[in-house]
Amino acid sequence: MNVEATAYHEAGHAVMTAACNRKIHSATIIPRDDAHGSVEHENPLRGIKLKFNNGYPARLRAEDAVMICLAGGIAQLRAFPRLLRRWHTHTDYVRAVEIARSICGSPDEATAFLKWLDLRMRSILDVRWFQVEAVAAALVERKRLTGAEIASLMTAALPSRQHVLRPSRAILLFRG
Numbered sequence: 388m389n390v391e392a393t394a395y396h397e398a399g400h401a402v403m404t405a406a407c408n409r410k411i412h413s414a415t416i417i418p419r420d421d422a423h424g425s426v427e428h429e430n431p432l433r434g435i436k437l438k439f440n441n442g443y444p445a446r447l448r449a450e451d452a453v454m455i456c457l458a459g460g461i462a463q464l465r466a467f468p469r470l471l472r473r474w475h476t477h478t479d480y481v482r483a484v485e486i487a488r489s490i491c492g493s494p495d496e497a498t499a500f501l502k503w504l505d506l507r508m509r510s511i512l513d514v515r516w517f518q519v520e521a522v523a524a525a526l527v528e529r530k531r532l533t534g535a536e537i538a539s540l541m542t543a544a545l546p547s548r549q550h551v552l553r554p555s556r557a558i559l560l561f562r563g
């Protein structure tokens with residue numbers, strides 16, 4: 388996977404983590420083990436076992452975790468549609484499915500839950516795309532960013548003209 392595609396992938400995970408109000412520790416496009424890059428962030432599911440605790444607060448946390456997983460591949464796909472290969476997103480997708488199956492009562496429900504979260508995650512990435520671009524560009528240049536650097540890049544980034552917000556979408560942008 389090329390460096391720019393990896394940068395968009397990790398930027399997608401990072402921006403979605405911030406959108407879910409979860410703390411980001413760092414992001415990197417320096418390969419390690421079998422990963423091209425990574426984002427270290429607060430785990431929304433920390434301290435809960437979904438199979439035994441799937442009430443409302445746990446479900447909200449599961450939603451965040453699934454969207455953070457799925458956002459890497461979708462950001463990469465948007466930036467470089469021709470470069471996406473199944474194995475680039477396999478680990479993320481397997482994790483998202485595992486979370487959905489843990490919290491849902493049936494395979495059909497898990498499929499619908501994942502589909503809705505995929506649509507919701509794409510809506511959030513739509514309004515935050517300029518932030519994904521800013522974080523991806525900085526990752527290409529610096530290879531590794533701290534959570535504080537990512538936060539200030541996201542704050543400093545300005546929407547391009549195509550991203551002028553409609554009020555309903557602004558809610559998504561300012562959630563976190």
Ligand SMILES: [Zn+2]
Nearest residue numbers: 396459460479
């Ligand atoms: Zn990923």
